[in-house]
Amino acid sequence: MSIGRLPLGPPFPSLRSFLARVWFVVVTCAVAGAALRTMWPPMVQALHAVEVQTAHDPIEDRAPVLIALRNSLPLGSKLGYLIDEEACVRAGSDPNYELLQTQFWLAPHALTIFFDELPMFLLDTRFEARAEALLARLPKTKQWQWLGQLDKNLHLFGSQPK
Amino acid sequence: MSELGTIAGLLVPWCIGLLLLRNLWPIAGGGVRLLALRLALGFGLGAGVTSLLVFVALLGFGKLDGRVCWLELGVLAALLPGALRRARGPEACAESPLGLPRVGQALLALLLAVILVATFAAVQARSRQMPYGGWDAWAIWNVRARFLVLGGEAWRTGFCTEVGVGHPDYPLLWIGQIAQHWTWIGDPSNAAGICAGILVAALVPVALFGGVGLLRGRAVGMLAAAAWCGCHTLTLRAHEQCADIPLSLFCALALILSVLAESRPEVGRLRLLAGACLGCAAWTKNEGILFLAAFLALHGLAALWRGGLRPGVVRVSTLLAGALPFLIALVWFKLAIAPENDLVSESRGSDLWTRLSSTERWQTVARAFWDQLGWFHEPEKYGPWLSLGMLPLLVSGGLVAACFTSREERRQLRLPLVIVVAMLALYFLVYVLTPKDLAWHLESSLDRLILQLWPMAVFVLCLAFRGERSSALSS
Numbered sequence: 001m002s003i004g005r006l007p008l009g010p011p012f013p014s015l016r017s018f019l020a021r022v023w024f025v026v027v028t029c030a031v032a033g034a035a036l037r038t039m040w041p042p043m044v045q046a047l048h049a050v051e052v053q054t055a056h057d058p059i060e061d062r063a064p065v066l067i068a069l070r071n072s073l074p075l076g077s078k079l080g081y082l083i084d085e086e087a088c089v090r091a092g093s094d095p096n097y098e099l100l101q102t103q104f105w106l107a108p109h110a111l112t113i114f115f116d117e118l119p120m121f122l123l124d125t126r127f128e129a130r131a132e133a134l135l136a137r138l139p140k141t142k143q144w145q146w147l148g149q150l151d152k153n154l155h156l157f158g159s160q161p162k
Numbered sequence: 163m164s165e166l167g168t169i170a171g172l173l174v175p176w177c178i179g180l181l182l183l184r185n186l187w188p189i190a191g192g193g194v195r196l197l198a199l200r201l202a203l204g205f206g207l208g209a210g211v212t213s214l215l216v217f218v219a220l221l222g223f224g225k226l227d228g229r230v231c232w233l234e235l236g237v238l239a240a241l242l243p244g245a246l247r248r249a250r251g252p253e254a255c256a257e258s259p260l261g262l263p264r265v266g267q268a269l270l271a272l273l274l275a276v277i278l279v280a281t282f283a284a285v286q287a288r289s290r291q292m293p294y295g296g297w298d299a300w301a302i303w304n305v306r307a308r309f310l311v312l313g314g315e316a317w318r319t320g321f322c323t324e325v326g327v328g329h330p331d332y333p334l335l336w337i338g339q340i341a342q343h344w345t346w347i348g349d350p351s352n353a354a355g356i357c358a359g360i361l362v363a364a365l366v367p368v369a370l371f372g373g374v375g376l377l378r379g380r381a382v383g384m385l386a387a388a389a390w391c392g393c394h395t396l397t398l399r400a401h402e403q404c405a406d407i408p409l410s411l412f413c414a415l416a417l418i419l420s421v422l423a424e425s426r427p428e429v430g431r432l433r434l435l436a437g438a439c440l441g442c443a444a445w446t447k448n449e450g451i452l453f454l455a456a457f458l459a460l461h462g463l464a465a466l467w468r469g470g471l472r473p474g475v476v477r478v479s480t481l482l483a484g485a486l487p488f489l490i491a492l493v494w495f496k497l498a499i500a501p502e503n504d505l506v507s508e509s510r511g512s513d514l515w516t517r518l519s520s521t522e523r524w525q526t527v528a529r530a531f532w533d534q535l536g537w538f539h540e541p542e543k544y545g546p547w548l549s550l551g552m553l554p555l556l557v558s559g560g561l562v563a564a565c566f567t568s569r570e571e572r573r574q575l576r577l578p579l580v581i582v583v584a585m586l587a588l589y590f591l592v593y594v595l596t597p598k599d600l601a602w603h604l605e606s607s608l609d610r611l612i613l614q615l616w617p618m619a620v621f622v623l624c625l626a627f628r629g630e631r632s633s634a635l636s637s
Contacts, residue, residue: 007479020566020628025266026386027559027627032273034552037544039280042397081354 168353171343172361179208181241186432189247191290195383198374201450202365202498203415203435209408210360210442210488212235213573214339215489216310225315230345267381274384278367281391281400285360288401293352295359295400298610302329303405304355308341311350331500333492336405337448359403366390366411366445366617373418374621375427377574378629386624391617392552394538395609404575405446406610413453414617417578420481421625424574430480437484445488446504448612449589463576508597519596527593530604531586534612553619556568560626576623583617591613 183204189196197622212234219230233488251374309320321330343354367387375383400407416439423432439457440457443450458478465474518522535553542549564572589611596603 016566020563023559023562023566023629024381024385027555028270028381028388029390030555030559031385031392031552032277034550034555035277036280037548038392038394038397038540038552039277039284043280043284043287046284048292077397116275145613 163350164347164349164353167347168343168351168357170231172353172357174207174231174238175339175342176347177208178211178238178330180204180242181238181245182207182211182539184245185241185433186427186435189428190357191276193382194611195370195372195375198368199376199418200413201421202369202372203439205362205365206408206415206442207430207435207438208239208411209339209367210335210438210445212342213335213445214491216338216342217334217457217495220310220317220435225313225317226310226341226345228345230342234342262364264481270381270384274388274550275620277388277391282360282364284397285363285400289360290357292355292401293389295355296399296404298405299335299355299359299403301524302332303336303403304340306337307344308350310337310341311344318499320499329448329504330494331503332405332447333445333450333495335442336408336487355403359401359407361410362373362411363396363400366407366414369411369414369418370617370620370624373414373626377421377625379628380589382624382627383631385627386620388444389552389620389624393613394540394551394632395613395616399610399613404610406614409443409446409450410614411448412439412446413614414621415439415458417581417618417621420457421574421578433477433480437481437486438488439484440481441485441488441492444485445492449611453493457484457581460577460581460584500580503617505592505596505598512597513594515550523594523600525601527590527604530593530608538612539609548628556620556623560623563628564626571625572630575622578618578622578625582615582622583619585615
């Protein structure tokens with residue numbers, strides 16, 4: 001028994017077989033052309049964008065600490081809310097307070113700014129050093145709960161962002 | 163441990179899936195097409211099993227920790243003897259000659275390679291730009307996984323009603339896969355989401371190549387894999403680490419296995435595996451539950467139509483048996499942990515009939531579907547004809563190609579075609595009835611829903627091409 005073998009009956013007449021093959025080649029060329037038309041420009045753009053980003057991102061190595069901090073904040077976090085709000089302001093859009101109050105994680109339009117500019121902003125204040133020091137003292141499994149407690153007392157982070 | 167953990171978090175579940183597959187479908191050899199199908203199926207089954215282990219660990223131990231890794235290794239060890247014992251002699255493989263001349267085959271393979279390289283170069287580059295993925299990744303999937311891994315005994319907080327957004331009612335397959343990967347790494351690293359997201363996206367064309375290749379020959383298999391890449395939505399979503407691509411893999415695998423079952427002596431085992439893929443789909447996203455229901459209903463009806471009540475009951479019960487472990491977990495999760503689905507809760511008390519009878523809503527949804535199905539919402543860059551999407555191209559290609567196929571081949575594609583059309587119709591109806599703002603709902607989700615159905619559509623349309631008689635594997 002063959003995989004996929006069907007009771008096919010007698011072979012096709014040769015003309016039919018030839019036409020089927022020709023049509024398959026035509027469709028294949030069209031499909032390959034369409035796939036390349038769709039995928040080639042994004043590939044070029046994306047590769048170029050990565051080069052630019054890598055070349056102009058001196059804080060790349062330090063940003064993950066802050067991102068990790070932001071993503072470790074628990075549900076309803078006020079600190080997370082402040083970071084989101086700041087990200088929105090930096091994105092040049094009015095903070096959508098209602099949206100931010102109901103959404104724990106970053107608003108989509110603030111994402112790029114959050115990764116690109118917010119770490120820089122936080123580096124300028126003492127935020128990162130404090131956060132990093134706090135995180136470093138904790139076992140990783142305790143960070144999530146502990147940050148939740150910290151967040152109840154924003155004074156721990158000193159001056160709030162801006 | 164980080165690099166080792168990253169590799170182990172992917173490989174251990176994959177090996178579990180491959181060994182489970184060897185136990186359930188002990189067929190050896192079979193050439194590159196069967197290998198391709200097995201690799202994709204093995205990854206899917208492995209992700210399903212390990213997510214169940216994560217769920218069991220959460221319920222049994224009260225929290226997720228390193229013990230889940232030992233559970234996985236235990237399952238791996240338990241599956242190994244059976245897999246070795248069940249390995250049969252390899253099935254002979256007649257890979258050549260194909261319907262196309264050798265130069266044609268080589269050219270086609272080269273084209274496919276270029277397309278795949280372009281596709282995945284774009285995906286990995288965008289993954290580097292957005293290491294946390296898209297909105298769905300950090301508002302639904304990765305954030306829940308974070309609650310499971312970092313939340314300790316308070317992991318259920320991630321599924322509380324106060325969350326309000328991010329669909330806390332979504333099931334746990336992809337969340338569990340990411341969480342177990344983080345447990346292996348020992349840290350909620352971005353690497354897990356990126357690796358798993360790219361790998362599962364890469365396995366969809368692999369599954370299509372394997373499935374279509376086994377049923378219609380290697381050349382048509384390569385056509386299917388290339389066609390899948392020509393979806394504009396992939397350029398927007400494949401790097402986002404969302405669960406729509408894993409779901410599309412499970413749906414396509416279920417369909418491929420159900421068609422393959424008709425041409426193999428081990429029909430029961432293949433239906434069982436198809437059922438497992440259905441269960442995985444339901445355990446991944448709510449849309450998968452809809453797919454499971456539609457698939458079972460249509461398969462039951464088809465069997466009833468062709469052979470009467472008994473074959474219908476046998477077919478549906480075999481599929482259900484395969485899906486059972488995932489369905490038990492799903493029911494438990496939905497009843498004991500997850501809050502109510504937002505579409506259901508917001509629909510309560512609202513006037514469904516008003517929405518259903520609104521001509522304007524039907525027109526809006528139809529326009530959005532037309533835009534997605536015709537162009538994948540891709541901006542027109544090269545004039546109307548050159549900007550035509552892959553679906554109209556494949557439909558027209560398949561319609562003409564179907565004239566050259568045998569009756570048996572046409573009959574083979576009938577039920578899968580009905581399933582894909584039924585899913586489109588059901589999604590259409592969901593949009594018409596949605597209690598949410600219609601324009602927002604369409605804008606934010608329709609492309610992902612079409613992406614879920616896209617591999618199935620490619621599979622069905624490629625089945626319209628004539629099979630190559632001498633390329634089938636023979637025992």
